[in-house]
Amino acid sequence: MEALLAIAIGTLTAGGLYLMLRQRTFPVILGLSLLSHAVNLFLFASGRLAPGLPPILDGTAKDHTDPLPQALVLTAIVISFGMTAVILAMAIGGWLSSGDDRVDGDRADEDRVDGDRAAGDEG
């Protein structure tokens, strides 16, 4: 099962990164979701696999899997929801205000704004 999990982590990482390198905001957000899955699984994997030995101390099992990575991953899952929500709102704001959902925006435009600000500072 170790090999399967490792391949799953690898595939999620590759897929996530490929989507994050796209130019539109929505694929980037999807990519980030996949990448957070990969990271969560990797963190989880650091506790090693112990199927059938949940960290519930009810006296039925003698051994238990490592609970610490699970606790860390649990909060990470919830936080990644918060992150997804915020960048979604940013993506929507960008799209509605400029009619463009490219990650890099219109670069010529940025240079001009930057130049204006620099000129304003001198004055």
Place this chain on the structure above:
Amino acid sequence: MSLALLACLPFCGAVLAAAAGRFGRSAPAIAAGAVTALALGIVLVHAPCLLAGPPVAEGVDWLPQLGLNVRFRLDGLAFLFALLILGIGLLILLYARFYLEPQENPARFFCFLMLFQGAMLGIVLSDNLLFLLIFWEMTSLTSFLLIGWWSHLPEARRGARMALAITGGGGLALIAGMLLLGRIAGSYELSAILTKGEAIRASALYLPALLLILLGAFAKSAQFPFHFWLPQAMAAPTPVSAYLHSATMVKAGIYLLARLWPVLSGTEVWFCIVATTGLVTLLLGAKTALFRDDLKAVLASSTVSHLGLITFLLGLGTKAAALAAMVHILAHASFKAALFLLAGIVDHAAGTRDLRRLGGLRRLMPVSFALTLVAGLSMAGVPPLSGFLSKELMLEEAAHTLWAGTGGLVPVLAMVAAAASVAYSLRLIGATFLGTERADYPHPPHEAGPGLLAAPAVLVLLVIATGLMPMALLGPLAASATAAVTGEAGPVHLALWHGLEPPALWMSLAAFGGGLMVLGLYPTLRRWWDAFPKPDGPRLFEAALGALTGAARRVTRLTDSGSITQAMAIAVATILAAGLRAFSGGGFGPATRAMTPVEGAVLTGWGLLMAFTLGTVILHRNRLLAVLLVGGAGLMISAGFARLAAPDLALTQIAVEAVTVILLLLALTLLPQKTPRESLPLRRLRDGVLAGTAGIGAAALAYALLRREAAWEPISAFHLAQSTPGAGGTNAVNTIIVDFRGYDTFGEILVLGIAALILYALVEGILAAGILPKPLPGRRRAGDPHPEMLVVAMRVLLPLAMLVGIYIFLRGHNLPGGGFVAGLVFSIALTAQALAAGFDWMAGRRRVGDHALIGAGGLVALLCGAGAMFFGRPFLTSAHGHVTLWPLERFGLATAAIFDLGVFLCVLGAVMLALSSLTRLARVATGGRV
């Protein structure tokens, strides 16, 4: 705790002043003034025991590992400065009340002033060097705000920026110097450092520490070569100039020199650097003051000169010189603050501060004239005023100073400076008030009202009284301050008349003669001076700053093309290279763990996960499909967690996946439905290679990790062993979350709440900006937005879903579940109602808002944690036990459950706020059909 209270008071005053803005224009001034008066009262209460006895000290350890402790200390020197900060502060507040124009916001102004006052008071009260540095930086920041008060004026912006750059830059040097000093002394407590003078001066690090500290102090106190920022800062409103640039902030550097005098002074280097810098600044400032035409610029330059004088006295390193410095700090603060305030009055009345356009105001503004005359003569050092006292002391010291082996140079230079001081003081008075009345004032002058005149009048009275009765009014204060500086108490003698023997008397007379002569020859001197080319400090500074920002911009352009995607590709490539190096360089131990067997169901689930992931990548241009595929991948991962002995993770993952998919679908109602194909094949190949390599690396790393035991014994053995006896729960994951690592969780729920609030703010911003397109065209919709069957089904399901949520919450401490999952389950149940019956239906039936839920959650968790402190335990210590409550069975109960309730509320509020905000946006955008 009165010293800690004292240090906090101005900051409370700042909040009060800001809040008082709604109660009229006087309210902020009254609030600030009352707090300042209270603080002044507390300082004065300490006076009797301070003037006689040892310093008052108190405080608590904050971060003892770092040497950072909240310790306060009030001794003679701190007392003197606290008096200046609060006493003059009170007068400035009074003046500022009448100074601000009707269109200016007094709440903001008084808030800034009080913040500055707090920072300044913090500097002089701090016993801990690191704590002092925090306040030091705060004075730089607040003075930036105050100098730039009229931010619409370019010179105000420039002056504020220059002051911040120079004093802030000096602050950086000071931090380094203080850290060195603390390292030499082995402590950051001033009271400890002050006893280790010998050891510090003998250390090899003494010289670098001294140089860095002096850099900071000189930059703050406008000493050569940093003197040019002070005249530039005169773009500030007059109360700010009077407060910051004559009485307090510029004396922070002087305070530091005096504070560290017992430790740093007494060496050849100290004398050479400090006394010489002081002397150069004294002369340079006097010269500049003589040739300026702006009333405030003359005062600023003369302040530079007088600060140089004090630095010079401290540099001499003798006890008598230290006494002279203390007396002059007091004298200068009183007459210079008065002169600044009067300059503001003249500027206001005549519409200009240009000495060439003023003159003849003595009949039009008789009170201002009288006050300026007295304060100005004190600045010139005329008896029987306070300025005379300190000048005599200074000349006496200078007469006995050898510099570079010669006895004549320093006395002559001191006399020249005194003469210049006489000349510019008399020129200031004369050019403003004497001479004939003019017909062409920019504004018809009139005498100011009593509100504006009161503050300078009080100061001028002090100038006269301290001059006439120096022993009674100044003696004890100067004596205790000098004792604090030099570390040895001793008798102090202050008098106007010392007889005919001391050289100071004759030097004083010579200076008067010289000053009058300079004044007589002024037109000739001025012509000569104007023809003489001079370096322009501010312009040099601006040029250097411009070159620096230009270089920074070029370097940025070189490394950053402005494209986030490019930057990300570079980052991925760099990480890959680093990972490759680690893989090839490090050795691998043999695989020690056996593979766990694979069942058919697991293989099927894994195959689905692969298919969903690859499908998302391949089909991502169809966004709706991609969202469903991502959700599918999440479901499979959730199943995986369940199979791999992580039931809590499985529950959380499936719930989060549900709300994430809802969120993404909501977002898709506002975003384009398709992603166009844009990247060139080569670019896609590059990205594919990067991502594929990263995937192979991640897989290899995960596999290597999974097949080997941990290099160190995992710490979770402790958690497993202590879960039941220590935290009273059998679910180790939950006990870690709410108990062992409760502090982490507390931070995380706050982050989640903040994320939801950010999203809310973003949505509000979009709605307020009115940038929404009219109903988006071209979408096919279901015929009935709220099908009756769904509404009924959801309504019936709601209590059931809530029951499940409560059950999950309650059993969380012992079995899979807990606040996180319960919060998610509740929010799904509520969202289902909204989806079925509509947003309005939901909004009309909810009594508690989502913001309140987030706040309540954070508060419950905080109070639960703080509750432990009442029992003398650290924050977030939990207690647990068993209770029997009829008719229930005996059951375990832990205070951690209260904390978990906070988690639950916060998660519920955050998820609901995120979803409802996006729903609102989508509703407006689609014309109310969501």
